[in-house]
Amino acid sequence: MKKNNAEINRRQFIVSGAVALGSMAAIGVGVKYLQKSIDDGDPLLRPPGAIAESDFIYGCIKCGLCVQICPIDAIKLAGINETLSYGTPYIDARNQPCDFSCDSLQCAETCPTAVLDFKQFKDVGGKALEAYQKEHDIKDPSFNPFKSQIKAMKEAVVMGIAVLKPESCLAVSGKGFKGTPRGADFEGINRTPNGGTRGAVRLSSKQYDREICDICVTECPIGETAIILEKSENNGTISYKPKVLDGCTGCGVCVMVCPNEPTSIIINPKKS
Ligand code: SF4
Ligand code: SF4
Ligand code: SF4
Known part of the structure; x- marks a missing residue:
């Protein structure tokens, strides 16, 4: 018997509805799985201002502008092995950390999708600028509001947190360090913190002679609010330990400058 058009249309409607619902459920499971693998996996160290990792992966258009703008080539694009993160920017702190050489968080400023969110830094910097201008005399020859703006912007960065591995740290075992930390061939760039106009130079051009190793502490671009060398005394014995x-x-500057191989200080990247 010949089926009429109405019955065929009704069947087609039911079948295509079931297929659509099934596909949506499968996509939902897939998205949940991807989300879980992002949340549970080892996150990459992202450039300053990166939004939560699960949003970052979807929002980054892999344009590479942040890579191009960084004056010290601190930012790389992740390779195919990084699966979901393929093509997204990250920093390999042991080889080249962000030492804020650009002074103005240029990578975040240039990001067209704001997955590196510059607005937070702009707001913090703007407030610091205003406060400085109110408190200082413009006729003072040392008047420089931009220093306070840059300082506030840098301090607002949260890429992760440094974690000491005390079992291998030279300071913890009472040892010093003499020489250049990563050897003469190391190509990483390092800007001396509070070094006035001195720009970034190769770490291999710097020589240290420390009775107790504290290179991670003295090269930290943030300073004593980020890391100190803690001294303690127990029954007349003095010991030292970098404290984050x-x-x-x-x-990640501390990670690059640590002379130990492997490094005695690492970064735990932020997840959200
Ligand atoms: S803040 Fe400046 S120096 Fe640091 S990664 Fe971004 S562009 Fe490079
Ligand atoms: S640079 Fe490395 S070895 Fe030296 S104090 Fe810091 S963590 Fe320890
Ligand atoms: S302690 Fe290390 S990671 Fe933290 S701000 Fe200082 S140099 Fe950077």
Whole structure:
């Protein structure tokens, strides 16, 4: 018997509805799985201002502008092995951390999708600028509001947090360090913190001679709100230990300058 058009249309409607519902459920399960693998996996160290990892992965258009603008080539694009993160920007702190050489968080400023969110830094910097201008005399030859703006913007960065591995740290075992930390061939760039106009130079051009190793502490671009060398005394025995504080930005400079191989200080990247 010949089926009429109305019956065929009704069947087609039911079948295509069931297929659509099934597909949506499968996509939902897939998205949940991807979300879980992002949340549970080892996150990459993202450039300053990165939004929560699960949103970052979807929002980054992999344009590479942040890579191009960084004056010290601190930002790389993740390779195919990074699966979901393929093509997204990250920082390999042991080889080249962000030492804030650009002074103005240019990578975040240039990001067209704001997955590196510059607005937070702009707001913080603007407030610091205003406060400085109110409190200082413009006729004072040392008047420089931009220093306070840059300082506030850098301090607002949260890429992760440094974590000491005390079992291998030279300071913890009472040892010093003499020489250049990563050897003469190391190509990483390092800007001396509070070094006035001195720009970034190769770490291999710097020589240290420390009775107790504290290179991670003295090269930290944030300073004593981020890391200190803690001294303690027990029954007349003095010991030292780098102590990471709340002000740590996770920039990774301490990781690059640590002379130990493997490094005695690492970064735990932020997840959200
Ligand atoms: S903030 Fe750091 S990573 Fe970003 S452009 Fe400046 S130096 Fe490079
Ligand atoms: S630079 Fe490395 S070895 Fe030296 S104090 Fe810091 S963590 Fe320890
Ligand atoms: S301790 Fe200093 S150098 Fe190390 S990650 Fe934190 S802010 Fe950067």
